[in-house]
Amino acid sequence: MSSRKSLSGDFFITGDVACAEGAISAGCRFFAGYPITPATEIAERMSERQPEIGGTYIQMEDEIASMNAILGASWAGVKAMTATSGPGFSLMMENLGLGVMLETPCVLVNVQRAGPSTGLPTLAGQGDMMQARWGSHGHYSIIALCPDSPQEMYQLAIKAFDLSEKYRTPVLIMADEVVGHMSEKVTIPPPEEIKTLPRRKPAVPPEKYLPYVPDADLVPPMANAGEGYHFHVTGLTHDERGYPLMTAEAQDKLIRRLVNKIDKNQDDIIMLKEDWLDDAEVVVCSYGISARIGKFAVERARAEGIKAGMLRLITAWPFPENRIRQLSKKVKAFIVPEINCGQIALEVERCSSGRASTILVPHMGGGVHQPHTIIEAIRKALK
Numbered sequence: 001m002s003s004r005k006s007l008s009g010d011f012f013i014t015g016d017v018a019c020a021e022g023a024i025s026a027g028c029r030f031f032a033g034y035p036i037t038p039a040t041e042i043a044e045r046m047s048e049r050q051p052e053i054g055g056t057y058i059q060m061e062d063e064i065a066s067m068n069a070i071l072g073a074s075w076a077g078v079k080a081m082t083a084t085s086g087p088g089f090s091l092m093m094e095n096l097g098l099g100v101m102l103e104t105p106c107v108l109v110n111v112q113r114a115g116p117s118t119g120l121p122t123l124a125g126q127g128d129m130m131q132a133r134w135g136s137h138g139h140y141s142i143i144a145l146c147p148d149s150p151q152e153m154y155q156l157a158i159k160a161f162d163l164s165e166k167y168r169t170p171v172l173i174m175a176d177e178v179v180g181h182m183s184e185k186v187t188i189p190p191p192e193e194i195k196t197l198p199r200r201k202p203a204v205p206p207e208k209y210l211p212y213v214p215d216a217d218l219v220p221p222m223a224n225a226g227e228g229y230h231f232h233v234t235g236l237t238h239d240e241r242g243y244p245l246m247t248a249e250a251q252d253k254l255i256r257r258l259v260n261k262i263d264k265n266q267d268d269i270i271m272l273k274e275d276w277l278d279d280a281e282v283v284v285c286s287y288g289i290s291a292r293i294g295k296f297a298v299e300r301a302r303a304e305g306i307k308a309g310m311l312r313l314i315t316a317w318p319f320p321e322n323r324i325r326q327l328s329k330k331v332k333a334f335i336v337p338e339i340n341c342g343q344i345a346l347e348v349e350r351c352s353s354g355r356a357s358t359i360l361v362p363h364m365g366g367g368v369h370q371p372h373t374i375i376e377a378i379r380k381a382l383k
Helices: 015-026 040-052 063-075 086-102 129-134 150-167 177-181 248-263 288-303 321-328 344-352 371-381
Strands: 009-014 030-033 056-059 080-084 106-114 120-124 143-145 170-176 183-188 272-275 282-286 308-313 315-317 333-338 357-362
Touching: 009 015, 015 040, 015 080, 015 106, 015 150, 015 170, 015 177, 015 183, 030 040, 030 063, 040 056, 040 080, 040 177, 063 080, 063 086, 063 106, 080 086, 086 106, 086 129, 086 170, 106 150, 106 177, 120 177, 129 143, 129 170, 129 315, 143 150, 150 170, 150 177, 150 183, 170 177, 170 288, 177 288, 272 288, 282 288, 282 344, 282 371, 288 308, 288 333, 288 371, 321 333, 321 344, 333 344, 333 371, 344 357, 357 371
Parallel strands: 030 056, 030 080, 080 106, 106 170, 143 170, 282 308, 282 333, 333 357
Antiparallel strands: 009 183, 106 120, 143 315, 272 308
Protein backbone atom coordinates (compact mmCIF):
# COMPACT_ATOMS: atom_id res chain seq x y z
CA MET A 1 0.00 0.00 0.00
CA SER A 2 1.49 3.33 -0.98
CA SER A 3 2.06 6.08 1.57
CA ARG A 4 -0.65 8.68 1.33
CA LYS A 5 -2.05 11.13 3.81
CA SER A 6 -5.66 10.16 3.17
CA LEU A 7 -6.61 6.61 2.28
CA SER A 8 -9.84 5.62 0.57
CA GLY A 9 -10.96 2.59 -1.40
CA ASP A 10 -10.86 -1.15 -0.86
CA PHE A 11 -7.86 -2.69 0.89
CA PHE A 12 -6.93 -6.22 1.93
CA ILE A 13 -5.55 -5.58 5.40
CA THR A 14 -5.49 -7.03 8.89
CA GLY A 15 -7.82 -6.01 11.67
CA ASP A 16 -4.98 -4.31 13.53
CA VAL A 17 -4.08 -2.17 10.52
CA ALA A 18 -7.78 -1.42 9.93
CA CYS A 19 -8.09 -0.28 13.55
CA ALA A 20 -5.22 2.16 13.10
CA GLU A 21 -6.74 3.50 9.88
CA GLY A 22 -10.14 3.87 11.56
CA ALA A 23 -8.57 5.92 14.34
CA ILE A 24 -6.86 8.13 11.78
CA SER A 25 -10.17 8.60 9.93
CA ALA A 26 -11.73 9.61 13.25
CA GLY A 27 -9.10 12.32 13.68
CA CYS A 28 -6.65 10.57 15.99
CA ARG A 29 -3.41 12.54 15.88
CA PHE A 30 -1.59 11.11 18.90
CA PHE A 31 -0.66 7.51 19.64
CA ALA A 32 1.38 6.38 22.62
CA GLY A 33 2.05 2.72 23.18
CA TYR A 34 4.41 -0.10 24.00
CA PRO A 35 4.81 -3.13 21.71
CA ILE A 36 2.91 -6.24 22.78
CA THR A 37 1.63 -9.19 20.77
CA PRO A 38 -0.95 -9.34 19.22
CA ALA A 39 -1.52 -5.56 19.20
CA THR A 40 1.93 -4.50 18.00
CA GLU A 41 0.78 -4.06 14.43
CA ILE A 42 -1.48 -1.21 15.51
CA ALA A 43 1.51 0.63 16.95
CA GLU A 44 3.63 -0.20 13.90
CA ARG A 45 0.97 1.19 11.58
CA MET A 46 0.61 4.32 13.68
CA SER A 47 4.40 4.83 13.70
CA GLU A 48 4.28 4.99 9.90
CA ARG A 49 1.07 6.93 9.44
CA GLN A 50 1.10 9.56 12.17
CA PRO A 51 4.12 11.44 10.71
CA GLU A 52 2.39 11.41 7.30
CA ILE A 53 -0.71 13.15 8.65
CA GLY A 54 0.94 15.63 10.98
CA GLY A 55 0.30 13.53 14.08
CA THR A 56 2.58 12.20 16.80
CA TYR A 57 3.66 8.66 17.58
CA ILE A 58 5.54 7.91 20.80
CA GLN A 59 6.80 4.55 21.99
CA MET A 60 6.61 4.89 25.75
CA GLU A 61 8.69 3.03 28.35
CA ASP A 62 5.71 0.93 29.42
CA GLU A 63 1.93 0.65 29.34
CA ILE A 64 1.43 2.73 32.48
CA ALA A 65 3.13 5.68 30.82
CA SER A 66 1.28 5.02 27.56
CA MET A 67 -2.10 5.45 29.21
CA ASN A 68 -0.94 8.57 31.02
CA ALA A 69 0.39 10.05 27.79
CA ILE A 70 -2.90 9.77 25.93
CA LEU A 71 -4.74 11.38 28.85
CA GLY A 72 -2.38 14.35 28.68
CA ALA A 73 -2.64 14.59 24.91
CA SER A 74 -6.43 14.61 25.11
CA TRP A 75 -6.41 17.49 27.59
CA ALA A 76 -4.22 19.36 25.11
CA GLY A 77 -7.04 19.00 22.58
CA VAL A 78 -5.78 16.06 20.51
CA LYS A 79 -7.69 12.85 19.84
CA ALA A 80 -5.51 10.14 21.34
CA MET A 81 -5.31 6.34 21.39
CA THR A 82 -3.24 3.48 22.75
CA ALA A 83 -3.31 -0.26 22.06
CA THR A 84 -2.24 -3.27 24.09
CA SER A 85 -3.03 -6.83 25.11
CA GLY A 86 -3.65 -8.67 28.39
CA PRO A 87 -0.55 -7.94 30.53
CA GLY A 88 -0.39 -4.35 29.28
CA PHE A 89 -4.13 -3.93 29.80
CA SER A 90 -3.62 -4.83 33.46
CA LEU A 91 -0.95 -2.16 33.79
CA MET A 92 -3.23 0.45 32.24
CA MET A 93 -6.08 -0.11 34.68
CA GLU A 94 -5.07 2.45 37.29
CA ASN A 95 -4.76 5.22 34.73
CA LEU A 96 -7.95 4.08 33.02
CA GLY A 97 -9.66 4.92 36.31
CA LEU A 98 -7.89 8.27 36.29
CA GLY A 99 -9.26 8.91 32.81
CA VAL A 100 -12.77 8.07 34.02
CA MET A 101 -12.42 10.40 37.02
CA LEU A 102 -10.97 13.25 34.95
CA GLU A 103 -13.61 12.60 32.23
CA THR A 104 -10.98 12.42 29.52
CA PRO A 105 -11.94 11.38 25.96
CA CYS A 106 -9.56 8.74 24.57
CA VAL A 107 -9.56 5.22 23.12
CA LEU A 108 -7.85 2.12 24.50
CA VAL A 109 -7.66 -0.97 22.23
CA ASN A 110 -7.16 -4.40 23.79
CA VAL A 111 -6.39 -7.14 21.26
CA GLN A 112 -7.00 -10.05 23.63
CA ARG A 113 -4.78 -13.10 23.87
CA ALA A 114 -4.87 -16.24 26.00
CA GLY A 115 -3.80 -15.75 29.63
CA PRO A 116 -3.36 -15.42 32.54
CA SER A 117 0.12 -13.95 32.86
CA THR A 118 2.16 -14.32 29.67
CA GLY A 119 -0.11 -17.13 28.53
CA LEU A 120 -0.13 -17.68 24.78
CA PRO A 121 1.06 -14.34 23.40
CA THR A 122 0.32 -15.07 19.74
CA LEU A 123 -2.98 -16.91 20.15
CA ALA A 124 -6.58 -15.93 20.79
CA GLY A 125 -8.38 -15.25 24.03
CA GLN A 126 -11.41 -13.34 25.31
CA GLY A 127 -10.54 -13.47 28.97
CA ASP A 128 -10.40 -9.74 29.66
CA MET A 129 -14.10 -8.96 29.32
CA MET A 130 -14.82 -8.64 33.03
CA GLN A 131 -11.56 -6.79 33.55
CA ALA A 132 -12.80 -4.30 30.97
CA ARG A 133 -15.82 -3.65 33.16
CA TRP A 134 -14.29 -3.79 36.63
CA GLY A 135 -10.51 -3.61 36.11
CA SER A 136 -9.94 -0.26 37.77
CA HIS A 137 -10.81 0.24 41.41
CA GLY A 138 -13.93 2.03 42.59
CA HIS A 139 -17.30 2.23 40.91
CA TYR A 140 -17.82 3.63 37.43
CA SER A 141 -19.42 2.79 34.09
CA ILE A 142 -17.49 2.11 30.91
CA ILE A 143 -18.10 1.73 27.18
CA ALA A 144 -16.56 -1.32 25.46
CA LEU A 145 -17.02 -2.30 21.81
CA CYS A 146 -16.33 -5.76 20.29
CA PRO A 147 -15.49 -5.93 16.57
CA ASP A 148 -15.89 -9.21 14.68
CA SER A 149 -14.00 -8.34 11.47
CA PRO A 150 -11.31 -6.03 10.09
CA GLN A 151 -14.05 -3.92 8.53
CA GLU A 152 -15.65 -3.49 11.92
CA MET A 153 -12.26 -2.78 13.50
CA TYR A 154 -12.14 0.21 11.17
CA GLN A 155 -15.72 1.32 11.78
CA LEU A 156 -15.73 0.82 15.54
CA ALA A 157 -12.50 2.78 15.90
CA ILE A 158 -14.38 5.77 14.50
CA LYS A 159 -17.39 5.01 16.70
CA ALA A 160 -15.19 4.70 19.78
CA PHE A 161 -13.78 8.18 19.27
CA ASP A 162 -17.26 9.61 18.72
CA LEU A 163 -18.53 8.02 21.93
CA SER A 164 -15.48 9.15 23.88
CA GLU A 165 -16.03 12.75 22.82
CA LYS A 166 -19.79 12.68 23.30
CA TYR A 167 -19.64 11.25 26.82
CA ARG A 168 -16.21 12.52 27.89
CA THR A 169 -14.88 9.12 28.84
CA PRO A 170 -12.25 6.58 27.82
CA VAL A 171 -13.74 4.02 25.44
CA LEU A 172 -12.45 0.46 25.07
CA ILE A 173 -12.23 -1.62 21.90
CA MET A 174 -12.17 -5.24 23.08
CA ALA A 175 -10.91 -7.11 20.04
CA ASP A 176 -9.24 -10.53 19.96
CA GLU A 177 -6.14 -11.96 18.32
CA VAL A 178 -8.03 -13.65 15.48
CA VAL A 179 -9.86 -10.49 14.41
CA GLY A 180 -6.69 -8.45 14.91
CA HIS A 181 -4.57 -10.70 12.72
CA MET A 182 -7.04 -11.87 10.06
CA SER A 183 -6.85 -10.21 6.66
CA GLU A 184 -10.06 -9.28 4.84
CA LYS A 185 -11.34 -6.59 2.53
CA VAL A 186 -11.81 -3.28 4.29
CA THR A 187 -13.58 -0.40 2.60
CA ILE A 188 -12.35 3.04 3.65
CA PRO A 189 -14.61 5.84 2.44
CA PRO A 190 -13.27 9.18 1.17
CA PRO A 191 -12.44 11.55 4.03
CA GLU A 192 -15.22 13.95 3.05
CA GLU A 193 -17.79 11.20 3.62
CA ILE A 194 -16.64 10.48 7.19
CA LYS A 195 -18.60 12.45 9.76
CA THR A 196 -17.16 12.61 13.27
CA LEU A 197 -18.32 14.28 16.45
CA PRO A 198 -16.35 17.35 17.52
CA ARG A 199 -15.46 18.00 21.13
CA ARG A 200 -18.16 19.89 22.99
CA LYS A 201 -16.60 23.22 23.94
CA PRO A 202 -17.71 25.66 26.65
CA ALA A 203 -20.43 28.13 25.73
CA VAL A 204 -19.39 30.56 28.47
CA PRO A 205 -16.39 32.92 28.62
CA PRO A 206 -13.27 31.77 30.49
CA GLU A 207 -14.07 33.76 33.63
CA LYS A 208 -17.39 31.87 34.04
CA TYR A 209 -16.14 28.42 33.11
CA LEU A 210 -16.31 25.55 35.60
CA PRO A 211 -14.86 22.34 34.12
CA TYR A 212 -17.28 19.93 35.77
CA VAL A 213 -20.64 21.65 35.42
CA PRO A 214 -22.61 19.21 33.27
CA ASP A 215 -25.13 19.87 30.54
CA ALA A 216 -28.56 18.26 30.66
CA ASP A 217 -27.14 14.93 29.45
CA LEU A 218 -24.81 14.89 32.50
CA VAL A 219 -21.69 15.53 30.36
CA PRO A 220 -19.66 18.72 30.99
CA PRO A 221 -18.28 20.73 28.05
CA MET A 222 -14.49 20.47 27.89
CA ALA A 223 -11.96 23.26 27.47
CA ASN A 224 -8.47 22.35 26.31
CA ALA A 225 -5.22 23.45 27.88
CA GLY A 226 -3.89 26.56 26.22
CA GLU A 227 -7.24 28.02 25.19
CA GLY A 228 -7.36 30.63 27.95
CA TYR A 229 -9.61 28.70 30.32
CA HIS A 230 -8.51 28.13 33.89
CA PHE A 231 -9.21 24.70 35.29
CA HIS A 232 -7.94 22.16 37.79
CA VAL A 233 -8.14 18.40 37.33
CA THR A 234 -7.47 15.71 39.91
CA GLY A 235 -8.12 12.04 40.50
CA LEU A 236 -9.42 12.97 43.94
CA THR A 237 -13.13 13.41 44.49
CA HIS A 238 -13.75 16.96 43.34
CA ASP A 239 -16.34 19.69 43.01
CA GLU A 240 -17.50 21.43 39.83
CA ARG A 241 -14.36 23.57 39.82
CA GLY A 242 -12.23 20.44 39.76
CA TYR A 243 -10.90 21.15 43.26
CA PRO A 244 -10.62 18.25 45.77
CA LEU A 245 -13.61 17.98 48.07
CA MET A 246 -13.26 15.20 50.63
CA THR A 247 -16.86 14.57 51.72
CA ALA A 248 -19.32 11.73 51.31
CA GLU A 249 -21.78 14.20 49.77
CA ALA A 250 -19.31 15.23 47.06
CA GLN A 251 -18.51 11.57 46.37
CA ASP A 252 -22.18 10.73 46.02
CA LYS A 253 -22.85 13.59 43.63
CA LEU A 254 -19.82 12.96 41.43
CA ILE A 255 -19.94 9.18 41.19
CA ARG A 256 -23.68 9.09 40.53
CA ARG A 257 -23.14 11.45 37.61
CA LEU A 258 -20.17 9.50 36.22
CA VAL A 259 -22.25 6.31 36.28
CA ASN A 260 -25.49 7.86 35.08
CA LYS A 261 -24.00 9.70 32.10
CA ILE A 262 -23.36 6.23 30.64
CA ASP A 263 -26.21 4.21 32.08
CA LYS A 264 -28.95 6.72 31.32
CA ASN A 265 -27.80 6.97 27.70
CA GLN A 266 -27.69 3.23 26.99
CA ASP A 267 -30.19 3.50 24.15
CA ASP A 268 -27.74 5.74 22.32
CA ILE A 269 -24.65 3.69 23.18
CA ILE A 270 -25.64 0.02 22.88
CA MET A 271 -25.29 -1.62 19.47
CA LEU A 272 -26.51 -5.16 18.72
CA LYS A 273 -26.74 -7.34 15.62
CA GLU A 274 -29.82 -9.58 15.61
CA ASP A 275 -30.61 -12.43 13.25
CA TRP A 276 -33.57 -14.86 13.22
CA LEU A 277 -34.91 -13.75 16.60
CA ASP A 278 -38.59 -13.45 15.62
CA ASP A 279 -39.29 -17.17 15.98
CA ALA A 280 -36.21 -18.24 17.94
CA GLU A 281 -36.55 -20.79 20.71
CA VAL A 282 -32.84 -20.72 21.52
CA VAL A 283 -30.48 -17.77 21.06
CA VAL A 284 -26.72 -17.83 20.59
CA CYS A 285 -25.34 -14.73 22.31
CA SER A 286 -21.70 -13.92 21.68
CA TYR A 287 -19.15 -11.32 20.54
CA GLY A 288 -15.96 -10.93 18.51
CA ILE A 289 -14.62 -13.96 16.64
CA SER A 290 -16.78 -16.30 18.73
CA ALA A 291 -19.89 -14.64 17.32
CA ARG A 292 -18.80 -15.36 13.75
CA ILE A 293 -18.53 -19.05 14.55
CA GLY A 294 -21.77 -18.85 16.53
CA LYS A 295 -23.60 -17.43 13.53
CA PHE A 296 -22.37 -20.29 11.35
CA ALA A 297 -23.66 -22.73 13.98
CA VAL A 298 -27.05 -21.01 14.00
CA GLU A 299 -27.26 -21.26 10.21
CA ARG A 300 -26.52 -25.00 10.43
CA ALA A 301 -29.09 -25.44 13.18
CA ARG A 302 -31.79 -23.68 11.19
CA ALA A 303 -30.95 -25.92 8.22
CA GLU A 304 -31.85 -28.81 10.53
CA GLY A 305 -35.19 -27.18 11.31
CA ILE A 306 -34.17 -25.85 14.73
CA LYS A 307 -35.52 -22.40 15.55
CA ALA A 308 -32.24 -20.79 16.56
CA GLY A 309 -31.42 -17.10 16.59
CA MET A 310 -28.32 -14.96 16.92
CA LEU A 311 -27.64 -11.97 19.17
CA ARG A 312 -24.21 -10.43 18.63
CA LEU A 313 -22.94 -7.97 21.20
CA ILE A 314 -21.23 -5.15 19.37
CA THR A 315 -21.41 -3.24 22.64
CA ALA A 316 -20.44 -5.44 25.57
CA TRP A 317 -20.46 -2.62 28.14
CA PRO A 318 -22.84 -1.18 29.09
CA PHE A 319 -24.38 -4.63 28.97
CA PRO A 320 -27.70 -4.88 27.04
CA GLU A 321 -29.66 -5.97 30.10
CA ASN A 322 -33.07 -4.91 28.81
CA ARG A 323 -32.75 -6.84 25.55
CA ILE A 324 -31.65 -10.01 27.35
CA ARG A 325 -34.61 -9.68 29.74
CA GLN A 326 -37.02 -9.24 26.84
CA LEU A 327 -35.71 -12.29 25.01
CA SER A 328 -35.64 -14.40 28.18
CA LYS A 329 -39.43 -14.17 28.32
CA LYS A 330 -39.85 -15.87 24.93
CA VAL A 331 -36.92 -18.25 24.45
CA LYS A 332 -35.93 -21.47 26.19
CA ALA A 333 -32.21 -20.90 26.40
CA PHE A 334 -29.21 -18.72 25.65
CA ILE A 335 -26.05 -20.34 24.30
CA VAL A 336 -22.94 -18.29 25.08
CA PRO A 337 -19.70 -19.29 23.33
CA GLU A 338 -16.69 -17.31 24.50
CA ILE A 339 -12.95 -17.91 24.70
CA ASN A 340 -12.77 -18.04 28.49
CA CYS A 341 -14.25 -20.04 31.36
CA GLY A 342 -17.40 -17.93 31.42
CA GLN A 343 -17.61 -14.15 31.79
CA ILE A 344 -20.32 -12.60 29.62
CA ALA A 345 -22.31 -15.80 30.17
CA LEU A 346 -22.68 -14.79 33.82
CA GLU A 347 -24.24 -11.49 32.76
CA VAL A 348 -26.67 -13.29 30.44
CA GLU A 349 -27.60 -15.66 33.27
CA ARG A 350 -28.09 -12.76 35.67
CA CYS A 351 -30.37 -10.86 33.32
CA SER A 352 -32.42 -13.88 32.26
CA SER A 353 -33.13 -14.50 35.96
CA GLY A 354 -34.15 -18.13 35.51
CA ARG A 355 -36.76 -17.41 32.84
CA ALA A 356 -34.46 -19.03 30.28
CA SER A 357 -31.47 -21.25 30.89
CA THR A 358 -27.94 -20.13 30.06
CA ILE A 359 -25.51 -22.64 28.56
CA LEU A 360 -21.88 -21.62 28.44
CA VAL A 361 -19.72 -23.05 25.64
CA PRO A 362 -16.23 -22.29 26.96
CA HIS A 363 -12.88 -22.38 25.19
CA MET A 364 -9.69 -21.99 27.20
CA GLY A 365 -7.91 -19.99 24.50
CA GLY A 366 -5.24 -20.61 21.93
CA GLY A 367 -7.83 -21.24 19.24
CA VAL A 368 -11.49 -20.79 18.45
CA HIS A 369 -14.60 -22.93 18.89
CA GLN A 370 -15.38 -25.76 16.56
CA PRO A 371 -18.90 -25.10 15.22
CA HIS A 372 -20.11 -28.53 16.28
CA THR A 373 -19.61 -27.67 19.97
CA ILE A 374 -22.06 -24.78 19.62
CA ILE A 375 -24.50 -26.84 17.56
CA GLU A 376 -24.46 -29.56 20.19
CA ALA A 377 -25.24 -26.98 22.87
CA ILE A 378 -28.17 -25.70 20.78
CA ARG A 379 -29.57 -29.23 20.45
CA LYS A 380 -29.06 -29.87 24.17
CA ALA A 381 -31.00 -26.74 25.09
CA LEU A 382 -34.11 -28.01 23.30
CA LYS A 383 -34.17 -31.50 24.80
